[in-house]
Amino acid sequence: MPEPLSAVPLNTPATLVAVGGERGFRRRLMELGLTPGVAIQVLNIAPLGDPLEILVRGCHLSLRRAEADSIQVER
Amino acid sequence: MNARPQPLVAIAGNPNAGKTTLFNRLTGSRGRVGNYPGVTVERHSGHIFLDAHGRVDLVDVPGAYSLAARSGEEQVAIEAVLGLSGNPRPDLVVLCVDATQLVRNLYLTLQIQELGQRVVVALTMVDEADRLGGTPDADALEEILGCVVVPVNAQTGEGLPDLKRAISEGLTADAAPIWRWSPSPSLAESIASARAHLPPGWPASDAMALWVLSSLEERAELRGITPELARAAQLEPAAGMAVDEEVARARYGWLDANVAALASDPTPDPWTARLDRVLIHPVWGFGVFLALMFVVFQSLFSWADPAIGLVEGIFGWLGEAASGALPASLLTDLLVEGVIGGVGSVVVFLPQILLLFFFVGLMEDSGYMARVAYLMDRVMRSMNLHGRAFVPMLSGFACAVPAVMATRTMERRRDRLLTMMVVPLMTCSARLPVYTLIIAALFPVGAAAGVFPIQGALMIGIYLFSTFTALAAAWVLSKTMKPLRGEGAPFLMELPPYRRPRLPDVLRMMWGRSRLFLSEAGSVILVCTVILWGLLTFPSVPAPDLTGLNDAQIEQVEMTHQGQQLRESYAGRLGQAIEPTISPLGFDWKMGVGLIGAFAAREVFVSTMGVVYNVGGDVDEESVSLRERIRAETRADGKPAYTPLVGLSLMVFFALACQCMSTLAVVKRESGGWRWPAFLFVYMTALAWIASFTVYQGGRLLGFS
Numbered sequence: 027m028p029e030p031l032s033a034v035p036l037n038t039p040a041t042l043v044a045v046g047g048e049r050g051f052r053r054r055l056m057e058l059g060l061t062p063g064v065a066i067q068v069l070n071i072a073p074l075g076d077p078l079e080i081l082v083r084g085c086h087l088s089l090r091r092a093e094a095d096s097i098q099v100e101r
Numbered sequence: 102m103n104a105r106p107q108p109l110v111a112i113a114g115n116p117n118a119g120k121t122t123l124f125n126r127l128t129g130s131r132g133r134v135g136n137y138p139g140v141t142v143e144r145h146s147g148h149i150f151l152d153a154h155g156r157v158d159l160v161d162v163p164g165a166y167s168l169a170a171r172s173g174e175e176q177v178a179i180e181a182v183l184g185l186s187g188n189p190r191p192d193l194v195v196l197c198v199d200a201t202q203l204v205r206n207l208y209l210t211l212q213i214q215e216l217g218q219r220v221v222v223a224l225t226m227v228d229e230a231d232r233l234g235g236t237p238d239a240d241a242l243e244e245i246l247g248c249v250v251v252p253v254n255a256q257t258g259e260g261l262p263d264l265k266r267a268i269s270e271g272l273t274a275d276a277a278p279i280w281r282w283s284p285s286p287s288l289a290e291s292i293a294s295a296r297a298h299l300p301p302g303w304p305a306s307d308a309m310a311l312w313v314l315s316s317l318e319e320r321a322e323l324r325g326i327t328p329e330l331a332r333a334a335q336l337e338p339a340a341g342m343a344v345d346e347e348v349a350r351a352r353y354g355w356l357d358a359n360v361a362a363l364a365s366d367p368t369p370d371p372w373t374a375r376l377d378r379v380l381i382h383p384v385w386g387f388g389v390f391l392a393l394m395f396v397v398f399q400s401l402f403s404w405a406d407p408a409i410g411l412v413e414g415i416f417g418w419l420g421e422a423a424s425g426a427l428p429a430s431l432l433t434d435l436l437v438e439g440v441i442g443g444v445g446s447v448v449v450f451l452p453q454i455l456l457l458f459f460f461v462g463l464m465e466d467s468g469y470m471a472r473v474a475y476l477m478d479r480v481m482r483s484m485n486l487h488g489r490a491f492v493p494m495l496s497g498f499a500c501a502v503p504a505v506m507a508t509r510t511m512e513r514r515r516d517r518l519l520t521m522m523v524v525p526l527m528t529c530s531a532r533l534p535v536y537t538l539i540i541a542a543l544f545p546v547g548a549a550a551g552v553f554p555i556q557g558a559l560m561i562g563i564y565l566f567s568t569f570t571a572l573a574a575a576w577v578l579s580k581t582m583k584p585l586r587g588e589g590a591p592f593l594m595e596l597p598p599y600r601r602p603r604l605p606d607v608l609r610m611m612w613g614r615s616r617l618f619l620s621e622a623g624s625v626i627l628v629c630t631v632i633l634w635g636l637l638t639f640p641s642v643p644a645p646d647l648t649g650l651n652d653a654q655i656e657q658v659e660m661t662h663q664g665q666q667l668r669e670s671y672a673g674r675l676g677q678a679i680e681p682t683i684s685p686l687g688f689d690w691k692m693g694v695g696l697i698g699a700f701a702a703r704e705v706f707v708s709t710m711g712v713v714y715n716v717g718g719d720v721d722e723e724s725v726s727l728r729e730r731i732r733a734e735t736r737a738d739g740k741p742a743y744t745p746l747v748g749l750s751l752m753v754f755f756a757l758a759c760q761c762m763s764t765l766a767v768v769k770r771e772s773g774g775w776r777w778p779a780f781l782f783v784y785m786t787a788l789a790w791i792a793s794f795t796v797y798q799g800g801r802l803l804g805f806s
Contacts, residue, residue: 049338049345052345053345055593056346057166057167058166058593061353062350072479073381073383073386073387073476075479076478076479077475083202084364084369085595086373086595086598087593087594088594088595088596089591089592089593090478090591090592093592
């Protein structure tokens with residue numbers, strides 16, 4: 027069952043299923059390599075609870091929880 | 102067609118791929134910083150000499166993960182690569198490709214190959230890749246990509262001769278578009294229809310049409326899109342999303358199938374992991390961050406002082422030397438007070454600008470600045486500010502001029518503009534002498550309620566007031582002003598591995614920024630200084646007769662003359678003319694003259710008041726004679742002109758009003774026009790007037806005088 031990335035516990039490997047959200051943001055994510063099928067995991071949460079640090083294609087990205095909600099993954 | 106005498110090479114690459122270091126390495130000291138036409142995006146250019154071609158120009162393309170754009174600033178990347186919108190067309194593009202992030206970095210390479218540009222790949226960070234499991238095989242990569250691949254180490258200069266050779270040979274190579282994937286029938290149809298409507302100056306290629314299809318969406322603000330093209334190429338949201346997905350999947354699909362095997366398994370950098378355990382730790386992370394910010398603040402606030410003193414000393418000496426060497430005349434006066442004083446008031450900002458950019462450079466090049474944004478995003482976002490806005494905001498406590506320049510660390514124009522609009526509200530060090538004078542002159546030394554020392558509490562209070570106002574202003578502006586609106590602005594940022602900053606890169610950036618400040622903001626400040634000098638000098642009052650007076654009398658007569666000159670000058674008359682607008686705030690026209698004088702720099706208020714009250718312009722905020730004179734000043738009805746309530750109103754006015762031509766000049770430079778500084782001036786002055794009015798009239802209603 028796909029679930030939002032923000033619901034996946036830390037350091038749990040997952041596979042990206044789909045990226046949602048507004049077009050420009052979604053395109054930017056996909057250009058950074060968040061394409062369906064890629065391995066993705068949440069590495070860290072910033073001290074104040076937001077944003078998140080994610081690892082995808084060996085690259086560390088930071089995005090907000092609300093934005094991570096629009097990324098669907100499968101464990 | 103090509104009228105340029107020498108070939109042009111563009112250097113492009115993802116952010117954090119080592120592009121700046123490579124560019125600096127190649128061009129050495131022959132680099133220049135300017136702006137791309139029409140936008141406030143820095144354009145670095147330089148040149149190299151190649152045996153086969155002589156001089157070859159180099160230009161740096163702003164760092165980007167993709168050429169697709171949603172703003173005019175992002176559009177600069179494709180314009181620079183293809184030579185659109187008044188940019189010269191590069192003959193070759195050198196792509197910096199981070200060897201540790203091979204697949205993601207090559208996405209941009211594929212795009213540029215689709216556009217048909219000649220490409221040479223410079224494989225950077227090879228030392229890091231070696232450490233983390235192996236550098237990709239350059240020969241194999243060359244085979245796959247169909248272009249020359251040169252491993253380079255920009256830190257040591259290794260591989261640079263090979264790169265230059267590759268550039269030299271690449272300049273004359275054949276160029277043809279290379280596509281690694283075939284568009285679906287529906288996308289091919291969209292490409293064909295968009296292609297038919299591309300404007301004349303753009304290449305009529307499939308890749309250019311695809312760029313428009315990818316970039317053009319509801320929220321995009323792009324240049325050069327004709328209505329016909331928009332009709333032909335703006336897709337319905339669902340169709341646009343389908344195109345985005347098809348394109349990204351196709352390019353990454355090809356890279357995954359062909360290149361991924363060459364890349365070493367991405368092992369995270371152990372040093373980065375170790376450092377991050379501390380630097381983004383809930384306790385230690387904030388501890389280190391606050392300590393570092395303290396150092397930055399302290400350096401601007403006090404370490405810059407000796408250098409500032411030195412600059413002031415040098416220009417003071419120059420002024421005295423000039424007025425001693427030249428006959429006393431209006432021209433000498435203009436030279437000394439207008440020109441030398443004006444240049445001095447520009448150069449005086451350099452110590453703080455250099456220091457701030459030293460720290461900003463270290464933080465950016467080491468990768469720490471991204472962590473600052475990561476730590477602070479939650480706090481700053483509640484005011485709709487970017488996480489990186491923290492550094493400029495904090496620097497604003499020292500001086501708004503370097504702080505406004507430091508907004509450059511943010512990528513998006515909206516984030517920069519919003520920060521620029523609120524930084525001048527922070528209590529800068531130039532306001533301190535004004536507060537000190539007012540507090541010392543008008544408020545008792547004692548303690549309120551037996552506990553709080555009144556004077557100290559007032560000082561802390563005004564700091565808190567200004568900080569709160571700046572944050573609230575950010576929130577209000579981001580909710581009301583369309584160009585500053587922040588909703589839906591995503592926060593997507595790479596957390597690059599920590600890297601050792603290279604001092605030459607940092608120094609070069611410090612110098613580049615300072616030069617831009619001196620040449621562009623400096624000229625505005627200089628002109629304003631001369632105008633202000635004119636307002637204070639004309640019409641001139643004849644010098645008094647000093648014959649038969651002793652030294653003390655001469656001093657007294659001269660101070661009275663200075664005062665009379667100021668009061669009758671255009672500035673003095675302006676002060677009198679604005680009296681009706683400032684009397685509801687509790688100010689008389691003499692304070693109005695002080696406010697006008699303060700426009701040169703806020704601390705000038707103190708010396709202007711000294712002149713207005715005939716105690717001479719050499720007073721400072723600790724001056725007893727000026728304090729006493731202020732306490733003794735009366736209105737026409739014999740009541741004291743300065744009461745604690747007037748003092749409070751004056752402090753509030755100084756806290757909020759945009760009385761600083763240098764700030765306006767630097768905002769003009771950084772925002773690329775007069776629109777934003779004009780808005781800044783109007784909104785801050787209106788805010789100041791309303792707040793002072795509320796304080797003064799409210800205080801009177803409560804029975805204070």
